[in-house]
Amino acid sequence: MAWEHPEGAEVSNRLGSGIVIVIAGLGLGLAALLITARHGVTEWPFVAAFGLLIAIGEMVQFKVDRSRNRAPIATSAALGYAMLRGPSLDIAPDVAQVIAVTSVATMIGMCPRAIAGLRWDIVVSNRRVLSVACAAVVFSAVVPRDLGWNGSWRHAIPLVGAMLLGVLTAGLVDALVGAGQATELFNKPFPASLRDELLVMGQIGMAMGLSGVLLAAGTSLLGLWAPPLVIVPLLLTQFAFRRFASAQRTYRTTVRSMARSTEIAGFSSPGQNARTASLAVAIGNDLGLTPARMEALEYAALLSGVGQLALADPSPGGASLLRTREERQRAAEIGASVIERSGVLDRVAEIVRHSNDPYRQGRASNSDIPLESGIVNVALAYEQLVGEGTGQSSDKALESIGLGIGAEYDPVVVESLRRVVGRGFRF
Structure with missing residues (x-):
């Protein structure tokens, strides 16, 4: 029951407690992939662009604190792809295609980290698949397929509202799943675990959600010119978070060195x-x-x-x-x-x-x-x-x-x- 496990042990422990999450995520991704293959893929350029963003984001994920890995770019790209509606697309991606692209790109992004021996967490990655799937379902249920950006405030307001609702849904689903997992792993009361997850969501989840909304709105209006404009600020935000995490690790190393002095x-x-x-x-x-x-x-x-x-x-x-x-x-x-x-x-x-x-x-x-x-x-x-x-x-x-x-x-x-x-x- 240590606060921080060695990386290999941590993956093993999380698999033990999060096996249901992994099975649900992989099962949902496989089902969505079969449905998408049966009906055909629409808008291949957008599939390739957003799939690449999700995969790259998964590869450059980082540890927010000592128990949570996050991939802001991957999450923002997946949410953005789920909420595409506008003149740059002939057909908006359906829910199955959104889930399939998110799942496949996430698995592709995890492979280089696993091969390189870097820290990775299949449970957290599948949590993203589940939360993005919920966001896509809510967004599609609220917004008619023929409603898109056309310069009218009458259309823009419900679109933005539906996007924010989708982002909020994704955040809450991920927080609930994460709180349940933390309760099982660390024997922490569920309300306290949920509080901690919501706190993390407020710190970094808000940035990921709003970036996803901007990515969806910009790409819907401007096409594939928009993603670089949105991702660059998110990259800078991720760099700042990584610097903060690095400073925290330095504090921890210093404390451990001081603690060893009494043993020596x-x-x-x-x-x-x-x-x-x-x-x-x-x-x-x-x-x-x-x-x-x-x-x-x-x-x-x-x-x-x-x-x-x-x-x-x-x-x-x-x-x-x-x-x-x-x-x-x-x-x-x-x-x-x-x-x-x-x-x-x-x-x-x-x-x-x-x-x-x-x-x-x-x-x-x-x-x-x-x-x-x-x-x-x-x-x-x-x-x-x-x-x-x-x-x-x-x-x-x-x-x-x-x-x-x-x-x-x-x-x-x-x-x-x-x-x-x-x-x-x-x-």
Whole structure:
């Protein structure tokens, strides 16, 4: 139950939980391809142009955060193709042809990534096929086939409205499917998973949807001269998102390097910080924390032992619980001060500062203390009780932690720990 899996394992895990999505997407694509082959393909130049855009977009997809891959160009091109209506086309593509082109082009775009060993996710790709199919169905149901762009506002308004409705449908379908998948993968409450998916949709999905509308409107009016004009701004937007994602990866690498310093110095056992962070993230998922809070929680758990470097001697086996209350709180304060000097991890520093506060003297009477501090406190205690070399069973560890409910440990967090362990969490 780690927050981030190795790439190969991640694909495997997603296949295990998203097999229905893959079967539905591939089945729908195959059915649409057979229907299209039977009735014949219309407007081959548009099929080739949009199919190429979808395939290229799939090849240059990138990771929005640590658990989501997105292909903005592929999504915008697929939505744009689904909503073509206008004077540049003799016959608008029907729903089956839209699904067939999207499905085939997506599979073609995935092949180079798979061959090159780059990160790819067949579940996310099939989610796109399903969401675009829903958008195409809604758009076709709302807009008559003979309605197109002719310079009249009377026609333009319902067309734009239908396009926006199609984009919204695609976004909501993808968010619902993604939320269900996240709930299954990370044991996160469905409302919290849906909130996270809608947040991502608002951040990048809006840009993809509006680009799809512009692509459809421009191509319907100007023909194949329009796609380059729309795709270039989207490429710049994707470049900006990739730079942001790169900066996030740099932060993560820095945090992991700082966390390893306590292991190298002997103040924590090998892998102790990573195990604590893994459990803290599992509890955070169970409690439905937002992505931003989850990231701060993981960083805080990784860095929770940094302040121990200021102590005179390491704890035996990295067991900081063997130290006095004063030593642990002083180490937490020192660690928070060190983290604050980074200038970008103030939230993490605040979590670490209170990570050794007893619940009764801390969060129980001061709601300003982050819940994440209580999560780190419980995760660290459980890791030191059942981690490598301790030999204590999970039942014994839960019993020991349970004795401190309401005094040392936050009851809400301890109950979450029991649920997480009960679902089979293992370090």
